Amino acid sequence: MAQIASITLYQNDEARPVMEAILQDNPTARVLNMPGAVKIDVDDELVINRATVEEKLGSEWDPQQIHMVLISMAGNLDEDDDRITLSWKH
Amino acid sequence: MAVKKMGLKQKYAHLTRGLDWETSYQKMDDVFPYDQFEGIKITDWSKWEDPFRLTMDAYWKFQAEKERKLYAVIDAFAQNNGQLNVSDARYINVLKLFLTGVSPLEYQAHRGFAFTGRHMRGVGPRIAAQMQSLDELRHFQTQAHTISHYNKFFDGIAEFQHMHDRVWYLSVPKSFFDDARAAGPFEFMIAIGFAFEYVLTNLLFVPFMSGAAYNGDMSTVTFGFSAQSDESRHMTLGIEVIKFLLEQHPDNLPIVQKWVDKWFWRGFKVLGLVAMMMDYMLPKKVMSWKEAWEIYFTEAGGSLFTDLERYGLKVPKYADVATEMAEHISHQNWAVFYQYTHAAAFHTWTPDKEHLDWLSEKYPNTFDKYYRPRWEMWAKMDEEGKRFYNMALPQLCQTCQIPMAYTEPGDPTQIAFRCTEWNGEMYHFCSDGCKDIFDDEPEKYAQSWLPVHQIFQGNCGGPTVPDVLNWYRLNVGADNMDYVGSPDEQVWNSWKGKAPAEAAE
Ligand SMILES: [Fe+2]
Numbered sequence: 317m318a319q320i321a322s323i324t325l326y327q328n329d330e331a332r333p334v335m336e337a338i339l340q341d342n343p344t345a346r347v348l349n350m351p352g353a354v355k356i357d358v359d360d361e362l363v364i365n366r367a368t369v370e371e372k373l374g375s376e377w378d379p380q381q382i383h384m385v386l387i388s389m390a391g392n393l394d395e396d397d398d399r400i401t402l403s404w405k406h
Numbered sequence: 407m408a409v410k411k412m413g414l415k416q417k418y419a420h421l422t423r424g425l426d427w428e429t430s431y432q433k434m435d436d437v438f439p440y441d442q443f444e445g446i447k448i449t450d451w452s453k454w455e456d457p458f459r460l461t462m463d464a465y466w467k468f469q470a471e472k473e474r475k476l477y478a479v480i481d482a483f484a485q486n487n488g489q490l491n492v493s494d495a496r497y498i499n500v501l502k503l504f505l506t507g508v509s510p511l512e513y514q515a516h517r518g519f520a521f522t523g524r525h526m527r528g529v530g531p532r533i534a535a536q537m538q539s540l541d542e543l544r545h546f547q548t549q550a551h552t553i554s555h556y557n558k559f560f561d562g563i564a565e566f567q568h569m570h571d572r573v574w575y576l577s578v579p580k581s582f583f584d585d586a587r588a589a590g591p592f593e594f595m596i597a598i599g600f601a602f603e604y605v606l607t608n609l610l611f612v613p614f615m616s617g618a619a620y621n622g623d624m625s626t627v628t629f630g631f632s633a634q635s636d637e638s639r640h641m642t643l644g645i646e647v648i649k650f651l652l653e654q655h656p657d658n659l660p661i662v663q664k665w666v667d668k669w670f671w672r673g674f675k676v677l678g679l680v681a682m683m684m685d686y687m688l689p690k691k692v693m694s695w696k697e698a699w700e701i702y703f704t705e706a707g708g709s710l711f712t713d714l715e716r717y718g719l720k721v722p723k724y725a726d727v728a729t730e731m732a733e734h735i736s737h738q739n740w741a742v743f744y745q746y747t748h749a750a751a752f753h754t755w756t757p758d759k760e761h762l763d764w765l766s767e768k769y770p771n772t773f774d775k776y777y778r779p780r781w782e783m784w785a786k787m788d789e790e791g792k793r794f795y796n797m798a799l800p801q802l803c804q805t806c807q808i809p810m811a812y813t814e815p816g817d818p819t820q821i822a823f824r825c826t827e828w829n830g831e832m833y834h835f836c837s838d839g840c841k842d843i844f845d846d847e848p849e850k851y852a853q854s855w856l857p858v859h860q861i862f863q864g865n866c867g868g869p870t871v872p873d874v875l876n877w878y879r880l881n882v883g884a885d886n887m888d889y890v891g892s893p894d895e896q897v898w899n900s901w902k903g904k905a906p907a908e909a910a911e
C-alpha cells in the first residue's frame with residue numbers, strides 16, 4: 317500500500333494559489349474538502365514549488381509563508397528556498 | 407559589490423551551530439542534570455535537523471501576523487454578536503469542555519517545553535522546544551480570550567482553571583499532562599512531541615475546528631486553525647525527535663518503543679472526550695469519530711509507522727484494541743456524562759431521532775445493536791418523569807482516571823476490569839493498556855490523585871454531592887444538568903424568539 321504524504325490548508329484566498337500549485341505539480345493529488353479546511357493527499361511524495369505558487373499568485377512567494385495557511389501535514393518535511401517536500405521516500 | 411543573501415539552510419545553520427558552547431566554570435553534567443537518567447544515549451547532538459529551519463526573526467514575524475489576524479476576527483465576532491449565529495446553544499457545551507479540559511493543557515505544554523528547552527544538551531532541539539513553549543502559551547491565551555466572549559452569555563465557563571484542577575472528569579486530561587511533565591525530558595518529548603502532537607493531535611484539532619466552522623463559530627475556528635499552524639511545526643519536532651533518538655544509538659529503541667506504546671494509549675484514552683464531542687455534542691456534524699480515526703490514525707498513522715519500521719520501531723501496542731474501540735468509545739463516554747449530568751459543568755441531552763439515525767448510519771456495526779436501545783429507553787424514562795441519574799460514585803481506573811465504564815475487546819456487553827496487587831494494596835484498571843503502564847512504574851501511579859478516592863477521604867469540600875460541587879465552584883442548576891430546562895436554553899430561546907414549550911417539542 318502506498319504511504320500517503322498529505323497537507324491540510326486553510327480554505328481561504330491566501331491558501332488557494334498554494335492548493336492550485338499542488339494540484340498542478342502533483343497529478344495524483346486527491347482533495348478532501350472540509351468546512352474551513354482542505355486536505356490534499358498524494359501517494360508517497362507531495363511537492364510545493366515556489367515557482368508554481370508565484371505563477372498562480374502573480375507575485376513573489378516565500379515558501380515560509382506556508383506557515384500562514386498551514387493546518388497539518390504528514391510525511392518527512394524538507395524545505396529550502398525553492399520548494400517544500402513532504403515525503404515517505406528514502 | 408552586492409552582498410549575497412544567505413539561503414534558508416545557511417541561516418538556520420548559523421542559528422543552531424556554534425551559538426552554543428562547552429561550559430568550563432561548571433561541568434556540563436551539572437548544567438544539564440536531567441538528560442542521562444532515562445537511559446537515552448546521544449552520541450552527536452549536531453546530527454539534529456530541524457526541517458522547518460525557522461529562524462527567530464521569521465518566527466516573530468509570522469507569529470505577530472497570525473496574532474493580528476486572529477484578534478481582528480475575535481473583535482469582529484464580538485462586535486457583531488457572533489454568539490447569535492451559532493447553530494444551536496447546545497454547541498456552546500463543546501467550548502465549555504474544551505476550555506476546562508484542553509486549554510489548561512496548552513499551558514502545561516508551555517511549561518513542559520520550557521523545561522525541556524532548558525534541559526536538552528543540543529542547541530537545535532533547545533531552540534525548537536523554546537519556540538514550541540512560546541506557541542503553547544499563545545494557544546492558552548488565545549483560547550481563553552476567544553471563549554471569554556461566550557462567558558458573557560453562557561454558564562459553565564467562568565471557573566475553568568479552578569475546575570481543571572478539581573473536577574472529577576477533568577482529572578483525566580490533567581493527569582495525562584502531569585504524568586508527562588513528571589517524566590524526564592526525553593520521555594516528555596516522545597509523550598507530547600511525538601505521540602500527542604504527531605500521532606494524535608490531528609484527531610483533536612482538525613475535525614473539531616472544522617466542526618466549529620460548520621456550526622457558525624467563526625472565532626473558535628480561527629483560534630483553532632491559528633494554533634494548528636504552529637502545530638505543524640510541532641509535528642515536525644515530534645517526528646525529528648523520534649528519528650534522532652533511534653538513529654543515535656540502538657539501545658534507545660526498546661526505551662522509545664515502551665514510551666510510544668504508553669503514550670499512544672494514554673492519548674487515545676484522553677481523546678475519548680473528543681470522540682464524544684464529535685458524535686454527540688456538535689449540533690451539525692462534520693464526520694464521525696470512527697471516520698476521523700480511519701483518516702488520522704489508520705491511514706496517516708499507517709504511513710508513519712511503515713516509515714519508522716526501518717529503525718525497528720513497531721506500531722504501538724494495543725493499536726488494534728483502540729481501533730476496535732473507535733466503534734464504541736463516544737457512545738460509552740456520552741452515556742457516562744448523561745448519567746452524571748448533575749456533577750458535570752456542561753449540559754447533556756439524549757440524541758433526537760435525526761441524530762440517532764445519523765449515528766445508526768455512521769456506526770452500522772454497533773449503534774443499533776448496543777447503544778440506540780439505551781438512548782431510546784432513557785428518553786422514554788425522561789418523558790415519564792423518571793430521568794435516570796446515577797448517584798453512586800464510580801470506580802476509576804488508576805492510570806487514565808476514567809470511570810470503569812469501558813467494555814471488553816471483542817465483547818461490548820461486558821465491562822472490562824483488570825487489577826494488580828502492589829505493596830499490599832489492590833489497584834484497578836479499565837484495560838490491559840492501563841494495567842501495563844501501572845505495572846511498569848507502580849511507585850508513580852500508586853500516588854495518583856483519584857477524584858473519587860479523594861472525595862471518600864474527605865479532601866473535596868465535604869461528604870455530600872452539594873459539598874463537592876461547591877468545592878468545584880460548580881454553580882448548581884446553571885452549570886450542570888440537562889440542556890433542556892437550563893438557563894442557557896432560556897437565553898437562546900429568548901434570542902430566537904421561541905417560547906419554552908415550542909422549544910421543548
Ligand atoms: Fe498547543
Ligand SMILES: [Fe+2]
Nearest residue numbers: 803806836840
Ligand atoms: Fe484506564
